[in-house]
Amino acid sequence: MAVEKVTVKEALQRASFRYREAGLEQPREEAEILLAHLLGWDRLRLYLEGERELPPEAAAAFQEAQERRSRGEPLAYITGKKEFYGLEFKVTPAVLIPRPETEFLVDAVLEWVGKRGAPRGEGLVLGDLGTGSGNLVVTLSCLLPLARCWAIDISPEALQVARENAARHKVEHRICWRRGDYFKALEKDQPPPRFDVIVSNPPYIPGDALDCLPQTVRGYEPLLALDGGGDGLEGYRRLLEDLPRHLRSPGLVVLEVGDGQMEAVERLCRERGIFKSLAFRQDYAGRARVLEGLV
Ligand code: GLN
Numbered sequence: 001m002a003v004e005k006v007t008v009k010e011a012l013q014r015a016s017f018r019y020r021e022a023g024l025e026q027p028r029e030e031a032e033i034l035l036a037h038l039l040g041w042d043r044l045r046l047y048l049e050g051e052r053e054l055p056p057e058a059a060a061a062f063q064e065a066q067e068r069r070s071r072g073e074p075l076a077y078i079t080g081k082k083e084f085y086g087l088e089f090k091v092t093p094a095v096l097i098p099r100p101e102t103e104f105l106v107d108a109v110l111e112w113v114g115k116r117g118a119p120r121g122e123g124l125v126l127g128d129l130g131t132g133s134g135n136l137v138v139t140l141s142c143l144l145p146l147a148r149c150w151a152i153d154i155s156p157e158a159l160q161v162a163r164e165n166a167a168r169h170k171v172e173h174r175i176c177w178r179r180g181d182y183f184k185a186l187e188k189d190q191p192p193p194r195f196d197v198i199v200s201n202p203p204y205i206p207g208d209a210l211d212c213l214p215q216t217v218r219g220y221e222p223l224l225a226l227d228g229g230g231d232g233l234e235g236y237r238r239l240l241e242d243l244p245r246h247l248r249s250p251g252l253v254v255l256e257v258g259d260g261q262m263e264a265v266e267r268l269c270r271e272r273g274i275f276k277s278l279a280f281r282q283d284y285a286g287r288a289r290v291l292e293g294l295v
Helices: 008-021 027-039 043-048 056-070 075-079 100-115 135-143 156-168 182-186 207-212 234-246 262-272
Strands: 081-084 087-090 125-129 148-153 175-179 195-200 247-256 277-282 288-294
Touching: 008 027, 008 043, 008 056, 027 043, 027 056, 027 075, 056 075, 075 081, 087 135, 087 156, 100 135, 100 195, 100 247, 100 277, 100 288, 125 135, 135 148, 135 156, 135 175, 135 195, 148 156, 148 182, 156 175, 175 182, 182 234, 195 234, 234 247, 234 262, 262 277, 262 288
Parallel strands: 125 148, 125 195, 148 175, 195 247
Antiparallel strands: 081 087, 247 288, 277 288
């Protein structure tokens, strides 16, 4: 296919226009991230060298990637990466793409360790249940270099991606990796670890709402990471069932909660009878999203 000669600037303008037509929310930003990725540049360079002609291979690759994107494939799967808490994470279709609202879980842990006088994670044991790309456990391992961290996921493919992310950020050997269903993954560890901090962003989409997810999510992201069973709360139930045996006091549990599920998840937590207090924080859209339980 003959590709017409265009400058970097023109290519970006055309792509943003096309994306806007396709209804993408951040057309310009997405076009820049994609082209910068294909050229191996940072985004600033797109502006500094905007008048440069786009090499034909890059123009063709840009064209092809835009077609994939316009059909609904998430940008992060096309570029193979996503930023979370200022760190870059590899992502593949085996893992959920980290979302900005999940960064609030990191904030909640940092605040708690600060109050406990262990700002570098001194003496703390931290568990991430359903680690996916490893965004939470890797970020927390980087920020709390003295904490002992455990990462659990039921999917071997996801664990592989998480380990690569940990290696990339030089924390792979500080994390214990376990495959399995939440705390059941620890059955062979004798004595089983007891945690000071548990973080989790379990799958929480109710079964009958899966079909209503946008095609860009439903058609591409792993069902395992989204499907929360009938009422969307199955993950929380399984996690909370074994929680008391695995938590030390004083301890912190930080859970991401789906839109509109806070009350129900709070109720499930209260039924466990182990929490001294339960509080929530809101996401950028003002929705109650992160549940923080103290034991
Ligand atoms: N812990 C990962 C995240 O927060 C994966 C969550 C999941 O797969 N449900 O993005």
